Amino acid sequence: MTGRIMTVAASAVPSEPRDPQRIYSIAELAREFAITARTIRFYEDEGLIKPKRQGLTRLYSAGDRTRLGWILRGKRLGFTLAEIKELLDLYQVDRTGVSQLRELLRRSRLHIEDLEHKRRDLDAHIAEFRDVELQVAAELAKRGADTGHD
Amino acid sequence: MTGRIMTVAASAVPSEPRDPQRIYSIAELAREFAITARTIRFYEDEGLIKPKRQGLTRLYSAGDRTRLGWILRGKRLGFTLAEIKELLDLYQVDRTGVSQLRELLRRSRLHIEDLEHKRRDLDAHIAEFRDVELQVAAELAKRGADTGHD
DNA sequence: ACCCACATTGACGTTAACGTAAACGTCAAC
DNA sequence: GTTGACGTTTACGTTAACGTCAATGTGGGT
Numbered sequence A, B: 001m002t003g004r005i006m007t008v009a010a011s012a013v014p015s016e017p018r019d020p021q022r023i024y025s026i027a028e029l030a031r032e033f034a035i036t037a038r039t040i041r042f043y044e045d046e047g048l049i050k051p052k053r054q055g056l057t058r059l060y061s062a063g064d065r066t067r068l069g070w071i072l073r074g075k076r077l078g079f080t081l082a083e084i085k086e087l088l089d090l091y092q093v094d095r096t097g098v099s100q101l102r103e104l105l106r107r108s109r110l111h112i113e114d115l116e117h118k119r120r121d122l123d124a125h126i127a128e129f130r131d132v133e134l135q136v137a138a139e140l141a142k143r144g145a146d147t148g149h150d
Numbered sequence C: 001a002c003c004c005a006c007a008t009t010g011a012c013g014t015t016a017a018c019g020t021a022a023a024c025g026t027c028a029a030c
Numbered sequence D: 001g002t003t004g005a006c007g008t009t010t011a012c013g014t015t016a017a018c019g020t021c022a023a024t025g026t027g028g029g030t
Helices: A026-033 A037-045 A062-076 A081-090 A098-142 B026-033 B037-045 B062-076 B081-090 B098-142
Strands: A052-054 A057-059 B052-054 B057-059
Touching: A026 A037, A026 A062, A037 A062, A062 A081, A062 B098, A081 A098, A098 B062, A098 B098, B026 B037, B026 B062, B037 B062, B062 B081, B081 B098
Parallel strands: none
Antiparallel strands: A052 A057, B052 B057
């Protein structure tokens, strides 16, 4: 077999129960990630997750849960669901051919560039607000008021 | 007068002409930032920018241009226009009272926390994709194909 | 047997962030 | 004097990402 390359997977916000066998109900995941069941079903309609079914009821695996966390992280970073789907799909396609690997590499690099642009934006934003914080704190100190820090 | 605290201002993407006296037409700014005039007018309707007028025609100052760049950067980071407006307004309110300064400080800190959360998300995202890039590049190299780098 | 919490599938409603088209004014160029 | 590039307002259309019912099923207590 050709060496498996890995699948995109990382830590979501709530990642305590490291049991890969566990299954989750939709309400459970909704609570955990502070979203509604409607949202989760919507993501499924959009093809972002495909839980198993027992009859009609959806059963979510640990992998599904991880995927969901990944999706939400993408959202926090300002990506649309369509973009997130593209990225998720990207790593599920056929990796056997060299041309496909090349394409995957190309798109990864493009995406990394995008992410690094975002990071520059973010760093600039943070720097500005840190500056504001300093100035305001200094002004408050000068006026003899305390700044909320000890 | 009470020491001016500064106003939020930073570099947008296109920031070559450092002439603070220049004025810009709406089409000019639209081209420069790669958005439509409709978008700029929409931002005005939403109270995000308030250009001067000569009759009906809008005239944008260097400050307006900077503001616009700031708005777009906020958008790239995934903030809604409502959030961006809040942040912009934040720095235009009355800074004379101690209680207002305290409030400003509090909200700055909250926002910084949010931004730092975003940064952690972003770093995790970047790390993952870098990892993917490495793996795929390695696999390609193993197969004797070149990776697009020299 | 009945209730309740949880699940399901439609289907229509809503909000944000613009797009798009209509109808019009203005000024310089040909 | 009309064409064309720019500007304007008003207003309806659109897409994404869900919210909010309604109608129904299902398994577990009491």
